[in-house]
Amino acid sequence: MHPDADPDKNAETADNSVEETATQETQPTPEPAAAEASADADPWEQLEAEAAKWKEVSLRTAAEMDNLRKRTARDREDAIRFANxxxxxxxxxxxxxxxxxxxxxxxxxxxxxxxxxxxxxxxxxxxxxxxGVEEINATGTFDPNLHDAVSSEEAEGEEGQILRVTRRGFRLRDRLLRPASVIVSKHPAEEGAQ
Structure with missing residues (x-):
């Protein structure tokens, strides 16, 4: 008798192949390119977005470092210029x-x-x-940024003119060390106003 002649084994084998064929027909098989595109679209976009975010962070950090370097150099220059x-x-x-x-x-x-x-x-x-110390010019019109008015006196002419210097003022390069103490002019009081 032939080994394939066993009717029970042949029926079982036929049933298995019918089930496999039915399973393959009920489950749709996606095309390989379409399946890859749908699975990879989100991760690639996420990776690109994350790469763009880190690039922006990197550029911002580089700009901050450059500004810090410039500010530190300027502070160092000022510290040297104004050390005394x-x-x-x-x-x-x-x-x-x-x-x-x-x-x-x-x-x-x-x-x-x-x-x-x-x-x-x-x-x-x-x-x-x-x-780098310079004396402040204490002539002409009173300037509150450079002069300190300690008194005022009645005088003919324009009001707010410097009449005398009581203490010289100085600046260190572009920074004020001490304002010049001055006496400034004011209009004479009218006799009828008293």
Whole structure:
């Protein structure tokens, strides 16, 4: 007898192949390209969006670093340019007192004391100039950014003009060290207004 002649085995094998064929017909098989496109569309878009986001973050961080570098360089320059500001501010009252001594000694300009003090004054002025210190011009119209009005006096002419300087003012490059103390003019009071 032939091995395929067993009727029970042949019926079972036929049933299995009918089931496989029926299963294949009921489940639609997607085309490989369409299945790949639908599965990959969302991840690629997500990856591209994330890459764009990180690129933007990277560019923003690079710009912030560049700004920080520039700000740090500017702060360092200012620190160097104005490193002596506090020392110079504390030196100004000493210079004021020295000038009062010069005025007192100017009664006898041929004395050795006056000649020595004049040499020191010139050295001080040269030192201040080398450090970038300039005297504030205290003539003309009063400027509240540069001048400190300590008093006002009646005077003919335009109001707000500087009449006298009571204490010299100085600036360190473009920064104010001390305003000039000045007396400014005001219009004379009318006699009938009293």
């Amino acid at each position: 500001q506090r020392l110079l501010e504390e030196l100004l009252p000493v210079i004021d007192n020295f000038e009062m001594g010069m005025q007192a000694a100017s009664q006898d300009q041929k004395s050795m004391i006056y000649i020595g003090m004049d040499m020191v004054r010139r050295q001080l002025n040269e030192f201040l100039s080398n450090q």
